[in-house]
Amino acid sequence: MNVRRWAALTRRELLKIARNPAAIGTSLTLPVLYLILFGQGFNFTSSLNYLPPPERVAALNALVLGAPDYFSYFAAGMVGFVSVTATLFVGANVIFDKLFGTLKRTAASPATATDIFGSRLVAGSIQPVLLALLVLGLAILLGHVGLSGLHVTATVGLVGVGEILLSIVLLSLMFASLFLSLGFVIDQPQTYFALVNAINLPVLLTSAALYPWGAMPAWLQGIASYNPITLTVEVLRINFFGDAFYPHPAWVYLLGLIGWFAATFTIATLLTRRALAPKV
Amino acid sequence: MPDAIRAEGLTKVFNGTTKAVDGISFSVGEGEIFGFLGPNGAGKTTTLSMLTAVLGPTAGRATVDGLDVFRNPHELKQRIGLVFQESTADQDLTGRENLELAAALFGVPLREAPKRVDYLLDRLALSDSADRLVKTFSGGMRRRLELAVGIIHSPRVLFLDEPTLGLDPQGRAGFWKIISELRSEHGLTVFVTTHYLEEADGMCDRISIIDHGRIVATGTPSELKDRIGGDVVTVRPVGNAPGLEAALKAVPSVTSVAFQDGAFRVKCPSGEVVIPKAVGAASALGIPLAGVSLRRPSLDEVFLEFTGREYREDEGPTATDRAVFLSRFQDARRGRR
Numbered sequence: 252m253n254v255r256r257w258a259a260l261t262r263r264e265l266l267k268i269a270r271n272p273a274a275i276g277t278s279l280t281l282p283v284l285y286l287i288l289f290g291q292g293f294n295f296t297s298s299l300n301y302l303p304p305p306e307r308v309a310a311l312n313a314l315v316l317g318a319p320d321y322f323s324y325f326a327a328g329m330v331g332f333v334s335v336t337a338t339l340f341v342g343a344n345v346i347f348d349k350l351f352g353t354l355k356r357t358a359a360s361p362a363t364a365t366d367i368f369g370s371r372l373v374a375g376s377i378q379p380v381l382l383a384l385l386v387l388g389l390a391i392l393l394g395h396v397g398l399s400g401l402h403v404t405a406t407v408g409l410v411g412v413g414e415i416l417l418s419i420v421l422l423s424l425m426f427a428s429l430f431l432s433l434g435f436v437i438d439q440p441q442t443y444f445a446l447v448n449a450i451n452l453p454v455l456l457t458s459a460a461l462y463p464w465g466a467m468p469a470w471l472q473g474i475a476s477y478n479p480i481t482l483t484v485e486v487l488r489i490n491f492f493g494d495a496f497y498p499h500p501a502w503v504y505l506l507g508l509i510g511w512f513a514a515t516f517t518i519a520t521l522l523t524r525r526a527l528a529p530k531v
Numbered sequence: 532m533p534d535a536i537r538a539e540g541l542t543k544v545f546n547g548t549t550k551a552v553d554g555i556s557f558s559v560g561e562g563e564i565f566g567f568l569g570p571n572g573a574g575k576t577t578t579l580s581m582l583t584a585v586l587g588p589t590a591g592r593a594t595v596d597g598l599d600v601f602r603n604p605h606e607l608k609q610r611i612g613l614v615f616q617e618s619t620a621d622q623d624l625t626g627r628e629n630l631e632l633a634a635a636l637f638g639v640p641l642r643e644a645p646k647r648v649d650y651l652l653d654r655l656a657l658s659d660s661a662d663r664l665v666k667t668f669s670g671g672m673r674r675r676l677e678l679a680v681g682i683i684h685s686p687r688v689l690f691l692d693e694p695t696l697g698l699d700p701q702g703r704a705g706f707w708k709i710i711s712e713l714r715s716e717h718g719l720t721v722f723v724t725t726h727y728l729e730e731a732d733g734m735c736d737r738i739s740i741i742d743h744g745r746i747v748a749t750g751t752p753s754e755l756k757d758r759i760g761g762d763v764v765t766v767r768p769v770g771n772a773p774g775l776e777a778a779l780k781a782v783p784s785v786t787s788v789a790f791q792d793g794a795f796r797v798k799c800p801s802g803e804v805v806i807p808k809a810v811g812a813a814s815a816l817g818i819p820l821a822g823v824s825l826r827r828p829s830l831d832e833v834f835l836e837f838t839g840r841e842y843r844e845d846e847g848p849t850a851t852d853r854a855v856f857l858s859r860f861q862d863a864r865r866g867r868r
Contacts, residue, residue, distance in 0.1 A: 530587060
């Protein structure tokens with residue numbers, strides 16, 4: 252690995268992102284719509300207000316694991332959602348760079364596969380991390396303009412902030428690795444987007460990002476427990492609402508995320524090296 | 532003159548069946564401009580890709596600047612410059628940013644890099660547009676930027692793959708002027724693939740003609756033309772021409788007669804002298820002629836001589852076609868017309 256090459260390639264990726272505000276706007280549109288429309292319309296826990304407080308709290312704890320309402324629970328889930336959707340394009344960019352010859356030019360230089368993959372991984376993870384933080388900020392803000400918003404009921408200390416950031420970064424790196432490896436292996440944008448769609452929705456729908464945990468059937472809970480999106484949103488929820496209703500402390504979920512990232516990173520670097528090696 | 536490039540038995544077979552390059556051997560001396568001439572699909576780019584470690588060979592070996600290409604690909608990439616036939620600069624970056632990126636990738640020392648970038652922008656007449664996005668560049672500007680990227684690290688050997696494809700004659704002349712100057716100033720060795728005959732003729736010290744993956748002739752343009760043995764008179768009969776070949780061979784000063792592509796190719800020291808006699812011979816046999824033409828020795832003739840078919844610069848879809856298609860595709864993707 253060469254730091255100067257890595258930095259130069261990362262700068263290139265960031266310049267391209269910065270010069271494409273439409274893509275940033277598009278990435279933000281979907282989570283914002285979810286927060287403003289789906290989150291508001293589906294905030295079903297307000298319908299539990301008729302219950303006496305002890306029963307209401309018990310119902311909330313069973314359904315949304317200590318969150319004060321569904322929207323707060325769901326807002327943490329949106330962070331996972333953003334980490335997937337905002338990394339989709341990192342692989343597509345590799346395919347377009349292949350089509351337009353830019354990747355060929357880079358591969359013909361002394362830059363190694365590690366330089367090329369690593370710079371794209373770093374640049375490709377910055378956007379989802381920033382978007383995730385924007386989504387969190389917006390979710391909190393909504394609560395102050397008369398709409399349902401994210402209400403943090405626990406005290407988030409420095410360690411908590413670190414855990415939250417680390418979980419978001421790991422999830423972004425994991426999905427960026429996955430989609431980058433697909434981009435290096437696949438040559439046609441159509442094939443890439445078909446495959447990404449085939450991955451994207453099942454991964455999201457087998458996670459605890461959107462569903463109230465207590466409403467999920469046991470078999471789905473079993474699958475969701477290992478889903479990396481679930482691992483991330485549970486780190487957030489533990490820090491936002493306390494860990495009383497979670498079987499493990501936050502660091503266990505972080506370890507799970509590290510495992511996911513290590514697996515996708517290893518596979519991705521192998522595939523990238525193979526894709527960038529001289530064709531025999 | 533020591534060899535800057537040496538290839539021995541270089542072979543490339545794709546998918547186990549398609550032999551793109553078939554055991555070619557050649558050498559290029561230091562400071563030489565060496566042309567690889569052939570129609571599209573002849574194996575030029577595949578050869579260049581192997582020499583630059585972009586493609587691995589199926590068989591054979593090659594050295595560039597003393598390095599074994601296939602054992603030291605990483606070191607090789609630092610010593611050579613490569614200009615692709617299509618534009619590979621990042622269109623969403625400016626010309627200057629593309630050069631800065633290339634300087635970092637090729638390890639141009641940090642202090643020297645800005646000076647080197649400015650020097651090349653100036654040298655290649657890109658200073659005024661240096662801070663414009665490459666997608667706003669004209670074809671000629673993109674070619675010059677490709678060259679600047681290719682030589683940012685002052686390579687010892689420069690590989691050019693159809694470098695002037697899509698340029699107008701003025702742009703091509705300008706491009707070659709810069710290459711000649713670089714060769715004179717820095718002793719640069721240049722390996723160029725081209726399917727423009729006049730370019731190979733005018734710019735290269737030596738040429739190899741490649742067809743169907745095999746080198747059919749190598750030499751200086753003059754040597755190759757001398758092998759034709761003088762002028763070529765093409766006598767094209769209407770239909771069958773029994774006895775005409777023998778009659779043409781009997782014409783004084785004719786050195787050889789060959790029948791190719793429906794016409795007799797008559798070699799002779801002076802075509803003007805032979806034409807009336809050839810027409811007379813056909814007339815005496817009662818054979819009507821569709822046409823008679825005279826060609827001075829040229830690389831077209833050399834190609835025909837060694838491959839047995841006419842040279843056509845427009846065989847198959849060209850890289851320009853692909854570049855135009857990709858450019859339009861990119862515009863469409865961005866929602867522009």
